[in-house]
Amino acid sequence: MKRLLDQILRHFISSGRLHVTWPEGDKTVYIGRNTGPEAGMVLRDSAAERSLALNPGLAFGEGYMNGSIAPVGCTLYQLLDLLMLNAMSPGHLPEQIAAGFRFACRSWIQFNPIQRSRQNVAHHYDLDSRLYELFLDKDRQYSCAYFRTGQETLDEAQSAKKHHIASKLLLNRPGLEVLDIGCGWGGMALTLARDYGAIVTGITLSEEQLSVARQRARDEGLEGRVRFEMLDYRNLQRRFDRIVSVGMFEHVGVRHYQQFFDIIKKSLVQDGVALVHSIGRMDGPGTTNPWINKYIFPGGYSPALSEVFAATEKSGLWVTDCEILRLHYAKTIAIWRERFAANRAKAVALYDERFARMFEFYLDAAELSFRVQGHMNFQIQLSPAIEAVPLTRDYMAEAENAAAL
Known part of the structure; x- marks a missing residue:
């Protein structure tokens, strides 16, 4: 799953720089084509890798809550600034698919009797x-x-x-x-x-x-x-x-x-x-x-x-x-x-x-x-x-x- 997430991040980061420390301790830097903020994060287990690759909109927040994802060399705000800025650019196919599914289901999700x-x-x-x-x-x-x-x-x-x-x-x-x-x-x-x-x-x-x-x-x-x-x-x-x-x-x-x-x-x-x-x-x-x-x-x-x-x-x-x-x-x-x-x-x-x-x-x-x-x-x-x-x-x-x- 690390290989999949690595490929996703290479396409996802179009602005700024993201430093990722993997569960095994190795590090990767993702550099966007455009200028932007710089931040880092550590993934502490393989479950964090898998969930981020498959459902990042939910997994990132849950990972922060349980401690399996944490900012490194920056604040949470700075890390989110980088990620949310890049999320506005197309390029993350799993999240695009998930967003499309949510849009199709939103009438039910927002059904509020x-x-x-x-x-x-x-x-x-x-x-x-x-x-x-x-x-x-x-x-x-x-x-x-x-x-x-x-x-x-x-x-x-x-x-x-x-x-x-x-x-x-x-x-x-x-x-x-x-x-x-x-x-x-x-x-x-x-x-x-x-x-x-x-x-x-x-x-x-x-x-x-x-x-x-x-x-x-x-x-x-x-x-x-x-x-x-x-x-x-x-x-x-x-x-x-x-x-x-x-x-x-x-x-x-x-x-x-x-x-x-x-x-x-x-x-x-x-x-x-x-x-x-x-x-x-x-x-x-x-x-x-x-x-x-x-x-x-x-x-x-x-x-x-x-x-x-x-x-x-x-x-x-x-x-x-x-x-x-x-x-x-x-x-x-x-x-x-x-x-x-x-x-x-x-x-x-x-x-x-x-x-x-x-x-x-x-x-x-x-x-x-x-x-x-x-x-x-x-x-x-x-x-x-x-x-x-x-x-x-x-x-x-x-x-x-x-x-x-």
Whole structure:
């Protein structure tokens, strides 16, 4: 299997240099035709060789988690930077075949009926809440922050993100009823109630997040303006003036997009406004990395805009605004990585070494997906009515600037 992997790597590395130390101790350097980063790794057993040759998208992360693959002379981030950059170039036939198979099966992989959605959410979001305190901001915003200058702290950028989104909801009078789909630990809902006078209903499928969000509402004395429920968006039975969804659309699944936007329309008043914030991809429809699907976000997928707009067009909703945030999430995750590294011993104490390796691999790969693999964030504003929002975007800037004062 070493011979096969050697041939694969010779074709795979088209940029930069990769130093490989084999289980027997011998070394090979793979030099790309183009300039690029340099990194090294050691393969500690033949099982690592075999799995890398046959299913690298899954095997590399698993090998790092169990210690059979490790960076040499570089950090994990530097090694992933080299590998993920080269993965964007064609040339790895086994992975191309595997990716083609995943694409053919993605409708099933992303089939997320209500019960499966609850299981998928529990897999990641019902982890011990103390884990997220190790790297998130004080408001526990687990989504892309918004860097107006690039010099903000994480707390400042996450606060700016909430107000940036609020400006697009056209909260032009107090008492508007707002639905927050996938409310997380409640930060967005609490902000809209506290700072904008909205009456907010937050829904989630995470028991852990629901408990924390309800406690936060009690602690802030906002129980009369905010309530949190364990509810799937498909079970909504009433209308709202505004709907917001941040970092939840990635868990919907392609075959459910039409239903999602149909429900958005059904759940809005005629002149209502919705804002959906999600990770996306700039290079067309694709698949979720198998390691991410297995260990981090089962059933998850970051869509191409062509897939999103195909569904909004059929729903009868107007897309009244769309914004692309390119490197904001890369900057966000870079800070998360830093914080997690500083608190790594606490993560090991909460779980174990293998879990800590899994989580740092996830954060490193997530940041690099935005830097070298075409991921981005999009925010789309939607309404059933053509005249629901003003003719220009000036009202957004005005509301955002007022919130910053």
